[in-house]
Amino acid sequence: MAISASEIPPASREPIRDRFLAALDIGGTKIAGAVLDPDGAVLHRAERRTPAAGAAGEVFGAVRAVLEELAAVPEWGRVATLGIASAGPVDIARGRVSPVNIPGWRDFPLVDQVRALPSASGLPVLLCGDAVAMTAAEHRIGAARGCRDALCLVVSTGVGAGLVLDGVIRNGPTGNAGHLGHISVDLLGEDCVCGSRGCVEQLASGTSLTRRALRDGWRPSGPADGAALAADARAGDRVALATFDSAARALAAGIAAVATLIEIEVAVIGGGVAEAHDVLFPPLRDHLAAYAVLPFAASVRVERAALRADAGLVGAAFLAAERRSAEAS
Incomplete structure (x- = not known):
């Protein structure tokens, strides 16, 4: 079943139960990553400072470093999906981002660049805005x-x-x-x-x-x-x-x-x-x-x-898992 890009499946949809989830949260100050269990509990974290004033390649180098650190944890082999929450504006249809607070990324092909990394090889990747990810987390298990x-x-x-x-x-x-x-x-x-x-x-x-x-x-x-x-x-x-x-x-x-x-x-x-x-x-x-x-x-x-600093990671992980489940049903 195809899901419209203009909506995310309701939060009641169950994520993938027998696999782990991965997520990135990219902001103007830091780039965070995590491996989570299906209920959104963070098992492993990685983080790098965002070189916000740097060129596109320098910023993506921090993304690569976070994913490489996560790929070294034992659970990585059972990760089912990778959700990416990014500061906006984003273009989810094209997998591109133009964060206002990261000048080096203008129409940057983030999803394609991540998919080309050995650490992310074969993983379904979903891009969303960081606030949409936070919304998903708070609506599913938080203050909303x-x-x-x-x-x-x-x-x-x-x-x-x-x-x-x-x-x-x-x-x-x-x-x-x-x-x-x-x-x-x-x-x-x-x-x-x-x-x-x-x-x-x-x-x-x-x-x-x-x-x-x-x-x-x-x-x-x-x-x-x-x-x-x-x-x-x-x-x-x-x-x-x-x-x-x-x-x-x-x-x-x-x-x-x-x-x-x-x-x-x-x-x-x-x-x-x-x-x-x-x-x-x-x-x-x-x-x-x-x-x-x-x-x-x-x-x-x-x-x-309620989820404070973890909201973007948890929400991105949920959205990626829920989209994969919806498209497979």
Whole structure:
């Protein structure tokens, strides 16, 4: 049975039970890989820093190194599928990626390059956006479990999102449906790396948070990173608190727009910035109450992702296994 590229089979479909699963999660900061059991438990991990400013071959070299490390584990010989979650935009039909935060990869043939590696020889490979993978994991076993309509966001180096509608993950013909990070919420805002302006990502991503805080006068006592900014916000630093408030406002505007458009039940937020949930979520919920005012949108709730850093790996593994099972049935 052929499955449309615009939808992922429902999360109730059972994965392959007698084999192991493999996954990659490619982002602007790190490239992670794992071998998992059929229920999504991570058995082995491998990770490399993403040389985000490097040429295409250098970035792919990190992917190759992760797969080679995984291929050395005993379970690799019984791996049934390989799921790849990548920062977007992605083109799932052509197996190509153009991550905004990895300039060296523009229309990069990721799936073909992976299939050509000895470590991946013969494995069915499925590409998806990293936020779609996170959505699959959270819908199947995480904070969106049991929800018919949900929005799941990855707020990290960039901002990605995926949609669950009528119990099915809808990723669109190219795999980018629900890409909330590049919806403009500030029509007169700063230029975004995507070419638009005032995007959610421009206001709420981890890199944008620290950059704007420094511009506005933040003086960190140590490394100027998201963890330090969150710590200073907890300590009452005025600039740090204002920066998180601005990010929360942007996210709230985006979530409210989605809730108004398609009546979602929940917005699940994961990624590195969500680790600062104690300083991000209170203003986010306050701003959301101000933006999502119509009765059918006002009930949307905000939850922290349950699978945290593993969501992309688990979701990519599930999607690849479920697609193979669906096509074989």
